[in-house]
Amino acid sequence: MAIPKKQGSAIPIQKVNIHESKKGSLFTDNARETIKKYREQNVIFSWKFFDRWHEYFNLGAIGVEWFINCMDTMKEISNMPIKEFQRHTHAPLRVHRHEWDRVSAKYPLPEILLEEIENDTYQFAISRANGRVHGFIIDNLFFIVWLDPQHNMYPMQRHGGLTYCDQPQDCYDCLEIENQKLKEEIRSVEADYYELLARTDNSK
Numbered sequence: 001m002a003i004p005k006k007q008g009s010a011i012p013i014q015k016v017n018i019h020e021s022k023k024g025s026l027f028t029d030n031a032r033e034t035i036k037k038y039r040e041q042n043v044i045f046s047w048k049f050f051d052r053w054h055e056y057f058n059l060g061a062i063g064v065e066w067f068i069n070c071m072d073t074m075k076e077i078s079n080m081p082i083k084e085f086q087r088h089t090h091a092p093l094r095v096h097r098h099e100w101d102r103v104s105a106k107y108p109l110p111e112i113l114l115e116e117i118e119n120d121t122y123q124f125a126i127s128r129a130n131g132r133v134h135g136f137i138i139d140n141l142f143f144i145v146w147l148d149p150q151h152n153m154y155p156m157q158r159h160g161g162l163t164y165c166d167q168p169q170d171c172y173d174c175l176e177i178e179n180q181k182l183k184e185e186i187r188s189v190e191a192d193y194y195e196l197l198a199r200t201d202n203s204k
Contacts, residue, residue: 041081045074046143049135051108053167056152060165066149070126070133077124082140086122094125098134103153104162107136107145123153 052059077085077093088095098121100106107114107121117136124133131149135142146153150163 041140043077043080043082043085044141045078046141049107049109049143049145051145052147054105054108054146055164056105056150056162057146057148058165058167059147059149060167062149062165066126066130069130070147073124073126074133077142082137085124085142086137088124092125092127096123097121098123098153104155105153107134109145123148 051057073093080088085093086095097119100118100121109117117138120138121134121136122142123135125131126133126149131147131151132153133144134146134148134153135144137143150160150165152162155162
């Protein structure tokens, strides 16, 4: 008795014509053109001019949740064409150019570069009342300069005005502090031990 073949909705796999691809790559020339077009139109972030040493924008006292929100927002923006991003002046991104006569600080960049990008500086929001990202745009590249979770670029009373935070410590500093604490605890335990030992000897 012949067993009937099982019916299924197999997903067809598109075959790649290796003659259309460049040697050493599975991408066809058409796929490469699509990727190039995507790269030229959508927002791409650059950290080349990122600064976290300014006293207003040093990212001190910021929890992990804020950074997660920031990364999620940047990922969404990365899927936007640059023109769409620049038009997104409403919530939640509220994209705006900077008003340099109202800011608390200016980018730590050479004066000649500041003059060239003066009209191309932008900010966008990290969800509602959760700070801003500041930078400037050249073509479709958004160069991040400052992350501003405390709204220090445009300090407002409802956000507490200017907020000063201590410079956050890196992983090595945190481990070094923990190491020093453990050494102090060991010295304290040793002192207690020798004191107890001396008392025991004197009681004999």
